[in-house]
Amino acid sequence: MAWIVVIGSVARDEVVRLVEPLTPGAHLNGVSSGSRLGGGGANTAVTLAGAGHRVTLLAAVGQDASGDWLLAELGAAGVDTSQIARINRPTTHSLVFVDPSGERTIANLGRCEEDGPPHRLQDLSADAVFVRSRRHDLGPLLAEKAETTLVVAHVPPVGPASRPAQVLVASRSDLGNDASGDLWELGRRVAGERLRWFVLTAGPHGARAISGEAMLEAPAEAVVTVDTTGAGDAFAAGLVHALVGGGSMPEALEIALRFGTEATLWPTSALPAEAVQRLLHSSRPREPGALSDLPARPR
Numbered sequence: 001m002a003w004i005v006v007i008g009s010v011a012r013d014e015v016v017r018l019v020e021p022l023t024p025g026a027h028l029n030g031v032s033s034g035s036r037l038g039g040g041g042a043n044t045a046v047t048l049a050g051a052g053h054r055v056t057l058l059a060a061v062g063q064d065a066s067g068d069w070l071l072a073e074l075g076a077a078g079v080d081t082s083q084i085a086r087i088n089r090p091t092t093h094s095l096v097f098v099d100p101s102g103e104r105t106i107a108n109l110g111r112c113e114e115d116g117p118p119h120r121l122q123d124l125s126a127d128a129v130f131v132r133s134r135r136h137d138l139g140p141l142l143a144e145k146a147e148t149t150l151v152v153a154h155v156p157p158v159g160p161a162s163r164p165a166q167v168l169v170a171s172r173s174d175l176g177n178d179a180s181g182d183l184w185e186l187g188r189r190v191a192g193e194r195l196r197w198f199v200l201t202a203g204p205h206g207a208r209a210i211s212g213e214a215m216l217e218a219p220a221e222a223v224v225t226v227d228t229t230g231a232g233d234a235f236a237a238g239l240v241h242a243l244v245g246g247g248s249m250p251e252a253l254e255i256a257l258r259f260g261t262e263a264t265l266w267p268t269s270a271l272p273a274e275a276v277q278r279l280l281h282s283s284r285p286r287e288p289g290a291l292s293d294l295p296a297r298p299r
């Protein structure tokens with residue numbers, strides 16, 4: 001078990017299941033699925049706590065009922081919420097549309113963020129830090145932390161020196177045109193000299209990890225997805241879990257892919273502890289069909 005600090009968002013995800021594909025200009029029918037815990041920071045934190053780690057989430061929620069409810073959900077999932085600021089802004093609220101294929105589209109209705117970077121990070125002597133935030137002002141804070149601690153950072157942002165880290169993670173769908181250039185060069189610009197690996201996920205196509213010398217590539221298992229929300233967050237949680245445990249990048253990539261793909265099979269934003277525990281105790285390395293041997297998941 002390690003102590004992991006996660007910097008990132010907490011959101012109330014309001015979910016609408018569309019009965020037709022999402023098409024610009026269309027008039028669609030959907031079914032409300034209510035609200036659930038979400039936000040990239042929260043999703044990753046919950047999954048890392050489910051893997052047995054001590055997880056401290058550095059985030060902000062409002063002083064409203066949503067903030068109360070999200071803090072209770074995080075606490076019930078075993079996440080340390082003592083470093084979550086209550087600020088005088090509405091809690092982040094996201095609309096999540098899940099299409100009939102299970103693919104999600106998210107609209108963020110404002111972000112509940114503190115005015116400045118969370119300097120309290122320096123008081124937390126954790127084993128690793130995972131950053132899942134779009135803030136542009138975290139560079140100096142992370143540069144200091146990365147001198148002594150493993151920092152894994154999600155991008156975007158892709159600004160120069162915006163994410164000093166040993167490992168960067170990005171989803172191809174978030175990077176847009178930036179994914180088509182020289183990724184190692186982009187990673188070095190964002191993370192600096194400390195960068196060892198840049199990991200890029202590509203939904204059903206799996207993921208690749210690039211270093212100065214090597215390129216690893218692994219496919220995702222083909223599954224019938226239920227809800228892809230939080231797949232990238234579960235992937236990142238698997239990656240951090242493996243790396244803090246001393247795993248090599250090939251091992252970490254394999255575990256991350258299993259976490260990511262498993263997340264697409266659950267109608268939740270965060271991969272729950274019961275799923276994480278079953279993944280960690282199922283046979284490794286993954287055999288084709290191994291996941292489908294697991295007991296049925298709730299739908």
Ligand SMILES: Nc1ncnc2c1ncn2[C@@H]1O[C@H](COP(=O)(O)OP(=O)(O)O)[C@@H](O)[C@H]1O
Pocket residue numbers: 171172173201202203204205206207220221222223225228229230231232233235256257258259260261264
């Ligand atoms: N349709 C899918 N089928 C199988 N695995 C998936 C699918 N979508 C996502 N995943 C898994 O989750 C990981 C992250 O997904 P991706 O869509 O790239 O990130 P994000 O959720 O940030 O958009 C993938 O590398 C893969 O392991």
Ligand SMILES: [Mg+2]
Pocket residue numbers: 171173203228231
């Ligand atoms: Mg995706």
